[in-house]
Structure formats: C-alpha cells, structure tokens
Amino acid sequence: MVLQRAAEIASVEGLENVSLGRLGVELHLSKSGVFSLFGSKEELQLATVRAAIRIYIEDLLNPNRRLPHGIVRVWRLCESWLGHSRSRVFPGGCFFFATSVEFSARRGQVRDLIAGAQREWNGHLEQLIGRAIELGELEPDTDRVLLAFELIALLDGANRAALLHGDDAAYARSGRAILNRLRDLATDASVLPATV
Amino acid sequence: MVLQRAAEIASVEGLENVSLGRLGVELHLSKSGVFSLFGSKEELQLATVRAAIRIYIEDLLNPNRRLPHGIVRVWRLCESWLGHSRSRVFPGGCFFFATSVEFSARRGQVRDLIAGAQREWNGHLEQLIGRAIELGELEPDTDRVLLAFELIALLDGANRAALLHGDDAAYARSGRAILNRLRDLATDASVLPATV
DNA sequence: CCTACCGATCGGTAGG
DNA sequence: CCTACCGATCGGTAGG
Numbered sequence: 020m021v022l023q024r025a026a027e028i029a030s031v032e033g034l035e036n037v038s039l040g041r042l043g044v045e046l047h048l049s050k051s052g053v054f055s056l057f058g059s060k061e062e063l064q065l066a067t068v069r070a071a072i073r074i075y076i077e078d079l080l081n082p083n084r085r086l087p088h089g090i091v092r093v094w095r096l097c098e099s100w101l102g103h104s105r106s107r108v109f110p111g112g113c114f115f116f117a118t119s120v121e122f123s124a125r126r127g128q129v130r131d132l133i134a135g136a137q138r139e140w141n142g143h144l145e146q147l148i149g150r151a152i153e154l155g156e157l158e159p160d161t162d163r164v165l166l167a168f169e170l171i172a173l174l175d176g177a178n179r180a181a182l183l184h185g186d187d188a189a190y191a192r193s194g195r196a197i198l199n200r201l202r203d204l205a206t207d208a209s210v211l212p213a214t215v
Numbered sequence: 216m217v218l219q220r221a222a223e224i225a226s227v228e229g230l231e232n233v234s235l236g237r238l239g240v241e242l243h244l245s246k247s248g249v250f251s252l253f254g255s256k257e258e259l260q261l262a263t264v265r266a267a268i269r270i271y272i273e274d275l276l277n278p279n280r281r282l283p284h285g286i287v288r289v290w291r292l293c294e295s296w297l298g299h300s301r302s303r304v305f306p307g308g309c310f311f312f313a314t315s316v317e318f319s320a321r322r323g324q325v326r327d328l329i330a331g332a333q334r335e336w337n338g339h340l341e342q343l344i345g346r347a348i349e350l351g352e353l354e355p356d357t358d359r360v361l362l363a364f365e366l367i368a369l370l371d372g373a374n375r376a377a378l379l380h381g382d383d384a385a386y387a388r389s390g391r392a393i394l395n396r397l398r399d400l401a402t403d404a405s406v407l408p409a410t411v
Numbered sequence: 412c413c414t415a416c417c418g419a420t421c422g423g424t425a426g427g
Numbered sequence: 428c429c430t431a432c433c434g435a436t437c438g439g440t441a442g443g
Contacts, residue, residue, distance in 0.1 A: 030320075031320040032320070033229070038436080038437065038438080039437085039438070039439090040436070040437075041436095048412080048413095049412075049413060049414080050437095050438090050439095051412085051413070051415095051440085052412050052413070054438080054439070054440095055412070055413095056412095059438080059439085060437095060439085110320070111319075111320045112319075116316070117316060119375070119379050120313060120316040120317075120375065121229070121316075121317070123307075123308075123375070123378040123379040124226075124227040124228070124307045124378060133379075134379050134380060137379060137380075138380070164388070165388055165391060165392060168372060168376070168385070168388045168392065169392050171372060172368045172369050172371065172372025172373075172389070172392075173365065173368050173369075175371065175372060175375065176364060176365075176367065176368025176371060176372070179315070179316065179319070180364070183315050183319040183329075183330050184330060184333075184334070189364070192360070192361055192364045193364070196361060196364065196365050196368075234420080234421065235421085235422070235423090236421075236422090237420095244428080244429095245428075245429060245430080246421095246422090246423095247423085247424085247429070247430080247431095248429070250422080250423070250424095251428070251429095252428095255422085255423085256421095256422060256423085
C-alpha cells in the first residue's frame with residue numbers, strides 16, 4: 020500500500036524525505052501520478068501519519084483491549100510496545116518517535132496531528148493507570164500523569180538506544196526498569212512477572 | 216561563530232538541513248565561501264557535531280567536575296541537563312537528541328561521531344554512579360548501567376515532551392521522577408533535596 | 412493516470 | 428574569499 024510504504028520510509032529518513040518522486044519510483048508511478056493522489060505534499064504527510072495511527076491502533080491498542088483492566092494490562096501494553104519497536108514494524112523503530120522529533124520545532128497541520136496523536140497515547144496510558152489505581156492494584160497515591168511520563172520515557176529510551184547503537188539489550192533494560200517501577204507502586208507485586 | 220550557528224539550526228531542523236547556501240546567507244558569505252571553509256558537507260556536519268560536543272563539555276561537564284563525588288553530584292548533573300534543555304542553549308533543545316534521532320538509521324562518519332558522543336555521555340553517567348556506589352551513597356547492588364539508562368531516558372523524555380507540546384511542566388516531572396529514583400536507591404536520602 | 416515543463420535549491424567544481 | 432556554472436532533485440502546474 021502507498022501509505023504503508025510512505026510510513027516505513029518516514030520512520031527511517033523523516034516525513035520530509037518522503038518525496039513525491041521517490042515514492043513514485045518505489046510504487047512504479049510517475050511523480051505527478053503520486054501527486055494527483057494527494058493534492059499536495061502536506062496532504063501526503065497527513066495521510067501518512069493517519070495510516071501510522073491506524074497501524075498502532077491495530078497492532079498495540081486493539082489486542083490490549085481484550086485484557087481485563089489492572090496493573091498487568093499496563094505492563095502488557097508496555098511489553099507490546101517494546102516488541103513493536105524491536106520487530107521493526109517500521110524499519111526506523113517507532114514512527115511517532117522519529118517524526119515527532121523531526122516536527123517538534125515546526126508549525127502546521129502535520130506537527131499538530133503528530134502532537135495530538137502523542138497526547139492521545141499519553142492519555143490512554145494515564146487512563147489505564149487510573150483504572151489500575153481504582154481497582155486497588157496500584158497504590159492509591161500513585162501520580163498517574165507522572166507514571167505515564169516515566170513509562171513513555173523508558174519505552175522511547177529503549178527505541179532510541181536500540182536504533183542508535185544497534186543494541187537490542189536496551190529493550191530488556193527498559194522492560195526491567197518498567198517492571199521495577201510498577202512493582203514499587205503495586206499493592207501486590209506478585210501479579211507481575213518476575214523477569215522480562 | 217559559524218559552527219555555533221550551524222549547531223543551532225541543526226538542533227531545530229536537523230543537520231541535513233544546514234545547507235551551505237543557507238549558512239552563507241546567515242553569515243553574509245557566498246555559498247562557495249562556506250564550502251571552501253570545510254571542503255564538503257560531511258566535514259561541515261562533523262565540525263558542527265564537534266562544536267556541540269565542546270559546548271556540552273563546557274556548559275555541563277566542567278562545572279560539575281568541581282563537585283565532590285556522590286549521589287548529589289549525579290543529581291546536580293541531571294538538574295543541569297534539564298536547565299540546559301529548558302534554557303534553549305540550542306533552540307531545538309538537546310542537540311544530540313535531535314541529531315541522534317535524525318542519523319540513527321544512517322551510516323557514515325557523522326552517525327558514528329554522534330553515536331560515540333552519546334556512548335561517552337552514557338559512560339560518564341555510569342562512572343559517576345559507580346563512584347556514588349563505592350562511596351556507599353547508593354545501595355551496593357545498584358545496577359549502574361540500568362540506572363544510567365533510566366536517568367537518560369527521563370531526561371530525554373522531558374526534552375522531547377517540552378519541545379513537542381511547548382510545555383515546560385515536563386522538566387519538573389522529569390526532575391521529580393529522577394529524584395524519586397535516586398531516593399529509592401540512596402542509603403541516606405536526606406542528602407538529596409526534598410523537591411525539584 | 413501520463414509527459415513536459417516551471418523556478419528554487421541542493422552539493423560541488425572551475426577559475427580566479 | 429568571489430562569480431558562474433554543473434547535474435540532480437524538489438514541490439507543483441499545464442495540458443491531455
């Protein structure tokens with residue numbers, strides 16, 4: 020699919036380097052053929068980001084919905100995220116990590132869409148953490164916003180180190196750090212796996 | 216200075232977007248005048264990275280050297296890093312965060328230089344942590360490599376969130392998370408500040 | 412969907 | 428350090 024390929028390239032070289040001509044060569048279309056499909060470079064970028072959002076929903080969020088709420092579900096989502104990055108669903112690791120860094124200092128619809136997707140991911144994690152608190156599986160004074168920030172930072176840290184140094188050990192480190200953090204805040208740590 | 220300006224642009228738009236022509240306009244030089252100073256685009260990029268390394272050494276590492284070893288010195292270095300990102304010494308936040316993401320999926324001398332600088336930063340933190348363990352200020356079974364990974368992930372997480380959402384609260388969150396983590400591992404948490 | 416073209420910009424070279 | 432130029436590539440348009 021056109022946008023699948025565009026998202027793969029963007030994860031490695033950035034959304035700005037997904038040029039109409041280059042995408043045309045890979046898809047055996049002329050440059051103007053690709054252009055006419057989207058109407059502008061910005062629309063191609065927006066469509067690419069939307070395609071990436073769908074992939075994350077299908078690969079990570081939807082399978083996770085089948086689990087009951089609680090601390091284990093929070094952990095499983097983190098574990099799936101690490102697996103998603105490690106297995107290179109996108110060859111450049113997390114699509115939103117790469118593109119949010121690329122667009123963080125720019126303005127416009129593309130940046131806003133990426134920033135909004137990041138906020139939704141953050142909010143989703145905060146909600147899952149909140150449910151685990153309500154269920155009494157996390158200490159009642161757990162700071163949801165802070166814990167979500169910490170988990171995302173540890174996930175992104177693994178993605179970044181694994182890509183930069185070609186070292187998959189970062190995924191195990193990240194998993195251990197996340198499990199340690201969740202165990203510290205758990206009312207009953209025995210529901211969590213002993214190791215990654 | 217030429218390279219100072221190049222590093223500022225690179226932190227915002229990436230090292231690849233520091234073009235010879237553009238740098239020339241900003242410096243009131245012709246494109247070929249800039250070119251002749253470096254000999255190639257790659258040499259310009261390498262010189263820019265080296266200049267950024269010097270700025271980090273002067274702004275963060277050298278002042279930190281005056282402190283005695285121990286857990287407080289580890290904390291102060293993290294605090295300085297957050298201040299460095301927040302004060303926009305580079306307008307795009309951490310130069311190495313931005314450029315390491317940009318180059319993580321490429322090959323060549325520029326990527327190797329950036330990856331090496333990141334490894335040195337990681338190693339430096341591990342050493343400071345190791346000294347704090349030897350001094351008995353961190354629990355003797357503290358995993359140096361894991362703790363350094365966690366601290367860098369939390370620092371980078373603040374840089375990323377602050378830039379993407381224009382929200383400086385991320386710095387305070389990161390500082391709280393780091394202090395919490397250091398307190399957990401400290402043999403005497405009272406040497407650390409109570410809040411950020 | 413295509414060919415053919417526009418002006419702008421890229422890294423780099425020739426020649427001074 | 429400069430002007431003038433090279434071929435390649437960019438997003439986008441004209442016209443079919």
